[in-house]
Amino acid sequence: MIKNQTTLRESKMTAITVNGIEQKLQVDPATPLLWVLREQLELTGTKFGCGMAQCGACTVHVNGTAIRSCVTPLAAVAGQQITTIEGLAPSADEPHPLQKAWIDEQVPQCGYCQSGQLMSAAALLATNSSPSDDDINDAMSGNICRCGMYGRIRKAIKSAAGVQQFDPALAALAKEINHG
Amino acid sequence: MGKWTRRAFISAGVIAGGGLIVGVAIRPGQRAAELSKHVAGDGETLLHTWLKLDTNNVVTAIIPHAEMGQGVGTALAQMLADELDADWDLVKFEEAPALGGFANYPMGEAILLAGAEFPDFVLPTVEGALIRTAQALDLQITGGSLSVRTTGAYGMRVAGAAVKEMLKAAAAAAWQVPVDQVLAKDSQLFHEASGRIQPYSFFAEAAGEMMPPVSPILKSVDQFKIMGRHVERHDLPSKVDGTALFALDVRLPNMLYATVNRAPTFGGGIASVDETRTRAVDGVVDVVKLPSVEVSSMFGGFTYAESVAVVAKGYWSAKQGMDALRIEWRNTANDGVSSDTIFAQFDQDISSAFEREADVVRGDVAAAMVNADKVIEADYRVPFLAHTCMEPLNATAMVNNGHCEVWVGCQSPLSFRRSVADALGFDIENVTLHNCFMGGGFGRKSRPDYAIQAAQLAASLGRPVQLIWTREEDVRQDFYRPAVQSRFRAALASNGDITAWENTYVDKHEPYEAPLIPYSIGAQDIGHVRSPTHIPFGAWRSVSHSQQGFFTESFLDEVAVAAGQDPYQYRVERLQHLPRELAVLKKAAKEAQWHIPLAAGRGRGISLQSSFGSVVAEVVEVTVNNGNLSVDRVVAVIDAGFAISPDGMRAQIESGIIYGLSAAIHGEITIRNGAVVQSNFHDYPSVRMSEAPLIETHIINSGEPMGGAGEPGTPPIASALTNAIYNATGERIRQLPIKNAGFNV
Numbered sequence: 001m002i003k004n005q006t007t008l009r010e011s012k013m014t015a016i017t018v019n020g021i022e023q024k025l026q027v028d029p030a031t032p033l034l035w036v037l038r039e040q041l042e043l044t045g046t047k048f049g050c051g052m053a054q055c056g057a058c059t060v061h062v063n064g065t066a067i068r069s070c071v072t073p074l075a076a077v078a079g080q081q082i083t084t085i086e087g088l089a090p091s092a093d094e095p096h097p098l099q100k101a102w103i104d105e106q107v108p109q110c111g112y113c114q115s116g117q118l119m120s121a122a123a124l125l126a127t128n129s130s131p132s133d134d135d136i137n138d139a140m141s142g143n144i145c146r147c148g149m150y151g152r153i154r155k156a157i158k159s160a161a162g163v164q165q166f167d168p169a170l171a172a173l174a175k176e177i178n179h180g
Numbered sequence: 181m182g183k184w185t186r187r188a189f190i191s192a193g194v195i196a197g198g199g200l201i202v203g204v205a206i207r208p209g210q211r212a213a214e215l216s217k218h219v220a221g222d223g224e225t226l227l228h229t230w231l232k233l234d235t236n237n238v239v240t241a242i243i244p245h246a247e248m249g250q251g252v253g254t255a256l257a258q259m260l261a262d263e264l265d266a267d268w269d270l271v272k273f274e275e276a277p278a279l280g281g282f283a284n285y286p287m288g289e290a291i292l293l294a295g296a297e298f299p300d301f302v303l304p305t306v307e308g309a310l311i312r313t314a315q316a317l318d319l320q321i322t323g324g325s326l327s328v329r330t331t332g333a334y335g336m337r338v339a340g341a342a343v344k345e346m347l348k349a350a351a352a353a354a355w356q357v358p359v360d361q362v363l364a365k366d367s368q369l370f371h372e373a374s375g376r377i378q379p380y381s382f383f384a385e386a387a388g389e390m391m392p393p394v395s396p397i398l399k400s401v402d403q404f405k406i407m408g409r410h411v412e413r414h415d416l417p418s419k420v421d422g423t424a425l426f427a428l429d430v431r432l433p434n435m436l437y438a439t440v441n442r443a444p445t446f447g448g449g450i451a452s453v454d455e456t457r458t459r460a461v462d463g464v465v466d467v468v469k470l471p472s473v474e475v476s477s478m479f480g481g482f483t484y485a486e487s488v489a490v491v492a493k494g495y496w497s498a499k500q501g502m503d504a505l506r507i508e509w510r511n512t513a514n515d516g517v518s519s520d521t522i523f524a525q526f527d528q529d530i531s532s533a534f535e536r537e538a539d540v541v542r543g544d545v546a547a548a549m550v551n552a553d554k555v556i557e558a559d560y561r562v563p564f565l566a567h568t569c570m571e572p573l574n575a576t577a578m579v580n581n582g583h584c585e586v587w588v589g590c591q592s593p594l595s596f597r598r599s600v601a602d603a604l605g606f607d608i609e610n611v612t613l614h615n616c617f618m619g620g621g622f623g624r625k626s627r628p629d630y631a632i633q634a635a636q637l638a639a640s641l642g643r644p645v646q647l648i649w650t651r652e653e654d655v656r657q658d659f660y661r662p663a664v665q666s667r668f669r670a671a672l673a674s675n676g677d678i679t680a681w682e683n684t685y686v687d688k689h690e691p692y693e694a695p696l697i698p699y700s701i702g703a704q705d706i707g708h709v710r711s712p713t714h715i716p717f718g719a720w721r722s723v724s725h726s727q728q729g730f731f732t733e734s735f736l737d738e739v740a741v742a743a744g745q746d747p748y749q750y751r752v753e754r755l756q757h758l759p760r761e762l763a764v765l766k767k768a769a770k771e772a773q774w775h776i777p778l779a780a781g782r783g784r785g786i787s788l789q790s791s792f793g794s795v796v797a798e799v800v801e802v803t804v805n806n807g808n809l810s811v812d813r814v815v816a817v818i819d820a821g822f823a824i825s826p827d828g829m830r831a832q833i834e835s836g837i838i839y840g841l842s843a844a845i846h847g848e849i850t851i852r853n854g855a856v857v858q859s860n861f862h863d864y865p866s867v868r869m870s871e872a873p874l875i876e877t878h879i880i881n882s883g884e885p886m887g888g889a890g891e892p893g894t895p896p897i898a899s900a901l902t903n904a905i906y907n908a909t910g911e912r913i914r915q916l917p918i919k920n921a922g923f924n925v
């Protein structure tokens with residue numbers, strides 16, 4: 001049943017750097033980065049959730065910016081620096097502060113969305129060391145967690161950022177409740 | 181041990197009023213030798229079906245449940261380790277293999293024999309029968325919020341306690357001292373008088389020669405050291421660095437990738453397939469028509485319709501190939517069915533009381549209606565819902581020399597294994613199933629269709645195949661939470677008292693008690709009519725409780741408002757006979773500061789629903805501003821008897837609330853031309869970070885028999901929310917989702 005495979009029409013090499021290692025790939029450059037990472041490079045920490053940039057499970061960094069790899073063709077990231085969840089920790093013995101905070105707050109349940117959540121959060125903290133609740137909403141609302149661990153994710157981001165858990169919005173809410 | 185009966189154990193719950201709590205017998209004889217080859221590695225001794233010990237004194241709990249996010253392994257290992265008096269730092273767990281020897285007989289025991297009395301001497305026989313029954317039923321299921329209260333209570337605790345007694349006996353024999361002088365603590369055995377001390381592992385071999393005791397002594401709550409304590413989940417480190425293995429992450433040499441399509445109209449099939457354009461897609465290897473499969477199980481039979489798969493060198497090629505495929509689907513008798521026709525049918529069947537059967541009849545409802553000062557009537561509706569697990573359905577299979585290996589994330593490994601074997605015409609011994617972490621389950625992953633398809637493809641291609649459903653297929657080929665309509669009438673006396681409650685809804689599903697109400701209302705008539713549809717039914721987190729909790733707790737709120745009374749006080753007055761429910765409700769109101777009025781534009785709603793053995797009340801606070809709805813805060817209280825893993829329980833409640841909020845606010849599967857309209861997260865949305873409320877969960881350890889945690893957080897949330905919206909706006913929402921009521925969320 002298996003037919004003879006002709007060589008790919010677009011058989012030219014595409015070079016990308018993934019977690020600091022340069023990779024030369026002979027893949028159809030229209031292929032979304034997600035599948036190149038998962039299949040050619042066997043970096044399976046980045047997940048497939050929707051295929052249309054709706055859920056964020058496939059989030060990786062391109063030159064430090066969070067992008068959805070399920071809709072990003074390989075050609076669009078040629079020559080770029082890509083970081084995946086496997087490359088988030090500074091070294092093998094030193095987790096990223098967010099990874100540590102994720103354990104401290106016991107964030108994951110099923111865990112499937114968490115690579116994407118962590119990559120979105122890391123991109124946020126890289127440019128904003130003390131995000132407000134609105135900043136967190138903006139950065140994280142592209143990532144769905146069907147287990148609903150949003151409260152824990154918010155707490156973990158704040159603790160990793162060194163932001164106090166005291167939240168002005170909640171304080172206002174409490175005041176309002178107390179004063180009717 | 182003296183005479184001991186099972187009823188005493190069950191009614192004692194976990195907090196016994198003095199005396200010993202005694203575990204149930206393990207099984208006739210020692211089966212560890214026979215099971216050992218499947219789970220014991222080098223230097224490991226299997227001392228019990230659910231417990232092994234290695235030479236480094238590390239204990240491994242063998243967990244006959246699947247991990248879908250709920251942290252079941254950690255909670256069950258806590259129960260086993262505590263009874264064993266193990267050092268928690270030396271405790272691990274692993275999922276039991278999908279083999280008959282690891283069928284979950286403690287779960288069967290808890291379900292089938294609850295309340296039955298057996299004297300000690302017949303227990304081995306009963307256990308033996310249960311093991312055979314569990315194997316025959318392929319009982320290795322995760323669902324029904326049952327794991328901790330059945331497997332934990334009847335399996336893990338007993339296993340830990342039994343092995344501790346075996347180790348103590350082995351030490352006593354070796355040291356030639358009376359067994360009651362041997363103490364067990366932190367994975368070590370002591371004899372104080374002689375100063376002897378050895379790790380458990382020192383006696384593993386000798387203990388392995390022994391018969392487990394029939395009725396080991398269990399701890400009372402004041403003796404708990406690990407149960408009830410916060411421990412970190414063991415599976416989380418791998419879930420923050422990308423190394424956790426989901427079925428989608430399996431990589432095999434020479435593996436192909438595939439995706440599938442089934443007829444969008446349920447019950448349909450393939451009329452014709454034009455493969456020309458697909459075959460021209462780079463990387464496409466084959467187009468395969470997969471025949472329909474009939475699967476029988478303890479839950480009844482189901483026919484999975486035929487499908488067509490595109491197989492390629494990579495998923496992207498398979499997807500491109502599928503998009504290029506021209507499929508003509510066969511017409512079906514259901515092509516004209518839509519959500520409108522379904523709800524019209526429900527309405528008609530309720531009105532005509534078609535084959536109505538009562539769940540509860542009490543008092544004289546008709547007379548109460550005639551004598552009422554006021555009669556309140558309302559109809560409620562909820563739509564079909566999909567599960568949308570974060571991980572789209574997928575499975576990987578390999579068939580070699582008449583043997584099939586399957587990698588899948590599923591809630592029922594033994595029955596999946598049997599279904600795959602049946603579909604391929606293999607003996608079950610020739611199917612090996614590796615269950616991986618599930619990226620969500622919520623009930624969907626108890627249906628084996630996706631695993632069967634992968635196995636069919638691997639058999640057809642002669643190479644390993646990873647089948648990945650598109651999200652669109654995942655949304656459109658689900659087993660749905662059924663749409664339901666529910667009609668109410670209530671009779672009010674002039675003083676506002678409710679004298680009769682009448683309720684008719686469509687189609688009875690599990691659990692039986694879901695539509696029943698806890699309130700003391702003299703006359704009640706609760707029943708259901710039959711109104712079947714062609715939409716496949718599926719268990720969806722909390723099953724019927726999720727719809728019925730919305731219906732009954734909304735309507736009760738309406739009644740309280742019509743009576744001119746506070747909805748919380750109205751409930752309190754009618755719960756005086758149920759102290760457990762009353763305590764939970766009162767705590768929720770107290771923690772939410774129910775008595776303090778809110779500013780204009782804000783509202784508060786309360787709801788109470790007992791499910792899966794636990795009592796949960798929730799208070800929701802909302803702000804509604806120019807039609808913009810913000811869910812600000814949820815206060816939840818759960819009494820599950822005793823929280824083995826308190827943080828795990830809180831996480832489950834948070835999760836159940838968000839899952840229910842997604843459904844209440846956004847969730848709607850609509851039917852057109854007999855098929856599902858929605859396809860992905862853009863038209864079947866979930867709650868996101870920006871919409872998520874602050875959630876506070878409070879736990880009551882009442883000492884009542886243990887209930888579940890995975891589902892009970894979901895049922896109260898929709899009605900607590902719509903009651904809060906009513907409180908803020910005066911608008912009563914009787915149809916979900918809320919987005920259709922004109923609110924922006």
